Amino acid sequence: MIKKILCIGAGYVGGPTMAVIAKHCPDIRVVVTDINAERVRAWQSGMPPIYEPGLDEILRASLGKNLSFSGDINSAIADAEMIFVSVNTPTKMFGHGAGRAADLQYWEQTARSILQHARGETIVVEKSTLPVRTAEAMERIFRSGGRQSRFEVLSNPEFMAEGSAIADLEHPDRVLIGSAATTSGQAAMQELVEIYARWVPRERILTTNVWSSELSKLTANAFLAQRVSSVNAVSAICEQTGADVLEVAKAIGSDRRIGPHFLRAGIGFGGSCFRKDILNLAYLCESAGLSEVARYWEAVLEMNEYQRQRFVQRMVVAMFNTLAGKRIAVFGVAFKANPGDTRESPAIQVCRELLAERAQVCVTDPKALESGRRDLGDAAPGLSFESDPYAAAGGAHAIALLTDWPEFGKLDWERIYAGMERPAFLFDGRNHLDPEKLYQIGFNVYSIGRPQRSRL
Numbered sequence: 001m002i003k004k005i006l007c008i009g010a011g012y013v014g015g016p017t018m019a020v021i022a023k024h025c026p027d028i029r030v031v032v033t034d035i036n037a038e039r040v041r042a043w044q045s046g047m048p049p050i051y052e053p054g055l056d057e058i059l060r061a062s063l064g065k066n067l068s069f070s071g072d073i074n075s076a077i078a079d080a081e082m083i084f085v086s087v088n089t090p091t092k093m094f095g096h097g098a099g100r101a102a103d104l105q106y107w108e109q110t111a112r113s114i115l116q117h118a119r120g121e122t123i124v125v126e127k128s129t130l131p132v133r134t135a136e137a138m139e140r141i142f143r144s145g146g147r148q149s150r151f152e153v154l155s156n157p158e159f160m161a162e163g164s165a166i167a168d169l170e171h172p173d174r175v176l177i178g179s180a181a182t183t184s185g186q187a188a189m190q191e192l193v194e195i196y197a198r199w200v201p202r203e204r205i206l207t208t209n210v211w212s213s214e215l216s217k218l219t220a221n222a223f224l225a226q227r228v229s230s231v232n233a234v235s236a237i238c239e240q241t242g243a244d245v246l247e248v249a250k251a252i253g254s255d256r257r258i259g260p261h262f263l264r265a266g267i268g269f270g271g272s273c274f275r276k277d278i279l280n281l282a283y284l285c286e287s288a289g290l291s292e293v294a295r296y297w298e299a300v301l302e303m304n305e306y307q308r309q310r311f312v313q314r315m316v317v318a319m320f321n322t323l324a325g326k327r328i329a330v331f332g333v334a335f336k337a338n339p340g341d342t343r344e345s346p347a348i349q350v351c352r353e354l355l356a357e358r359a360q361v362c363v364t365d366p367k368a369l370e371s372g373r374r375d376l377g378d379a380a381p382g383l384s385f386e387s388d389p390y391a392a393a394g395g396a397h398a399i400a401l402l403t404d405w406p407e408f409g410k411l412d413w414e415r416i417y418a419g420m421e422r423p424a425f426l427f428d429g430r431n432h433l434d435p436e437k438l439y440q441i442g443f444n445v446y447s448i449g450r451p452q453r454s455r456l
C-alpha cells in the first residue's frame with residue numbers, strides 16, 4: 001500500500017487536491033513541492049496563495065500532521081512512492097505550434113527531475129491536462145535514463161472548477177484513472193483506486209486506457225465550452241427576434257437528455273483552461289490530419305470572441321454610436337464569481353475594447369481588483385480602478401456588469417442611479433440583475449439575449 005505521496009506543482013489544482021487526499025488518508029504522508037518558493041511558504045504557513053471556500057479548514061486539519069509543503073523537490077522525489085504531476089501546461093507562445101499547442105516545458109522538466117532523483121519503483125500520475133499520448137512520451141523519457149528505477153505512468157485528470165474546488169474534490173461526479181493494460185500498469189492503477197475509494201463511491205471511479213483518459217479531459221472541457229457557445233449563439237438570435245434566452249434555455253435544459261447546466265448566456269467563457277484546452281485539442285486534430293474536426297472545435301472559440309465583440313458593439317449602438325470620452329463603470333473583472341482569478345477573463349477583453357473606443361473605464365471588483373490591475377497594466381490611459389462600486393459608478397454614463405458576483409445583486413441600485421449621468425445605461429453581461437426593477441428605477445437596461453428595457 002502507498003504510504004508516501006508527492007505532488008509537484010502547488011497551484012490551483014495541486015494544493016486543494018492534496019489537502020483533500022491528506023484529509024481522507026491520515027496514514028499517508030503527503031508532500032507538495034513547487035519551484036516557486038513564495039507559493040510554498042504561503043501554503044506552509046496555512047495562508048494559501050489561492051482562495052477556495054472550505055480550503056482553509058481542510059488545510060488546517062492536516063498541515064503539520066500528514067501534509068507538508070517543501071521547496072526541496074529533489075529529496076521529495078527520492079522519498080516518494082507515488083508522484084502526482086500538477087504543473088501548469090499553458091498554450092505555447094513560440095516556435096512550432098505557437099498559439100495552439102500545449103507548452104510542455106514545465107512538464108518535461110518535471111519528468112527529467114523524476115528520472116534523475118527517483119529511487120526504486122515509482123508511480124507517476126499525470127494530474128495536469130495534457131495532450132493525448134503525453135504519458136507515452138513520459139515513459140520514453142523514463143526509459144532513456146538507463147537507471148535501475150522503475151516507473152509506471154497513470155493518467156488521472158482533474159475535473160474540479162475554481163470556486164467549488166473543495167466540494168468538487170469531496171464529491172466528484174467521477175474520478176478517471178487511465179493505465180496501461182500490463183500487469184504492472186493494472187497494479188499501479190489499483191493503488192490509486194484504493195486511495196480515492198476512501199471517500200469516493202467505487203462506481204464513480206472510472207478506469208480506462210491512458211489515452212482515453214487524456215482525451216476525456218480535453219473533450220470534457222470542450223463539451224462544456226461548446227454548451228456556453230451554443231447558448232450564446234441562441235442569445236444573438238433572441239436579441240433579433242424578441243425571444244428571451246432565459247426562457248429558451250429553460251425550455252431546452254428541461255429535456256433530460258440535455259440537462260440544465262452550462263446554459264447561462266453571457267459575455268463568453270474565460271478561465272485558465274477552456275480556451276487553452278480547445279486550442280490544444282484542435283492542434284491535436286490538425287496533427288492527426290483531421291482538419292474538419294479541428295475547425296468544428298475552433299468554431300466554439302470563434303463564437304466566444306464574437307459574443308464579447310457583440311456585447312461591446314451593442315453598447316456602442318445603444319449609446320448613440322460613440323463611447324469616446326464617456327465614463328463606463330465595469331462591475332467585475334474576474335472570469336467568474338468566487339475565485340479572484342482573472343486568467344483569460346472575457347471582462348479583460350471587454351475593457352480593452354471599451355478603451356479602444358476611447359471610453360473612460362473605471363473597474364470595480366470585490367476580490368479581483370489587484371489581479372485585474374496587473375492584467376490591464378499595459379492598457380491605455382483612461383483606465384482606473386476603484387474598490388467601492390458606488391464611487392466607480394459616480395458620474396458614469398453606463399455600467400457594464402461583467403462578473404456575476406452575488407455582491408452586485410445586493411447593492412443599492414437607486415443610490416447608484418442617483419450618482420450617474422443621464423440617460424443612465426446598464427448592460428448586464430451575465431443576466432445577473434432584475435432588468436424590470438432597474439428599469440423602474442430609471443436605467444435603460446440591456447441584458448444578454450433578452451428584450452431591452454429602454455425609454456430611448
Ligand code: NAD
Pocket residue numbers: 008009010011012013014033034035036039073086087088089106107109110127128129130158159160161162272273
Ligand atoms: P498553476 O499555475 O496554478 O500551478 C502550477 C504550479 O506548478 C505553479 O505553482 C508552478 O510554479 C509549478 N511548477 C511549474 N513547473 C514546475 C517544476 N518544474 N517543478 C515544480 N513546480 C513547478 O496551475 P493549475 O491551475 O494548478 O493547473 C495545473 C494543471 O491542471 C494544468 O494542466 C491545468 O490545465 C490543469 N487543471 C486546472 C484546473 C483549474 O481549475 N485551475 C482544473 C483542472 C485541471
Ligand code: UGA
Pocket residue numbers: 129158159160161162163221224228261262263264265266267268269270271272273274335336
Ligand atoms: C472548468 C470546468 O468546469 C472544470 O470541470 C475543469 O476542471 C476546469 O475548467 C479546468 O480544466 O480548468 P472553471 O474554468 O474553473 O472550470 O470554471 P467554470 O465554472 O467551468 O466556468 C468557466 C467559464 O464559463 C466562466 O467564465 C463562466 O462564467 C462561463 N460560463 C459557465 C458561462 O458563461 N455560462 C455557463 O452556463 C457556465
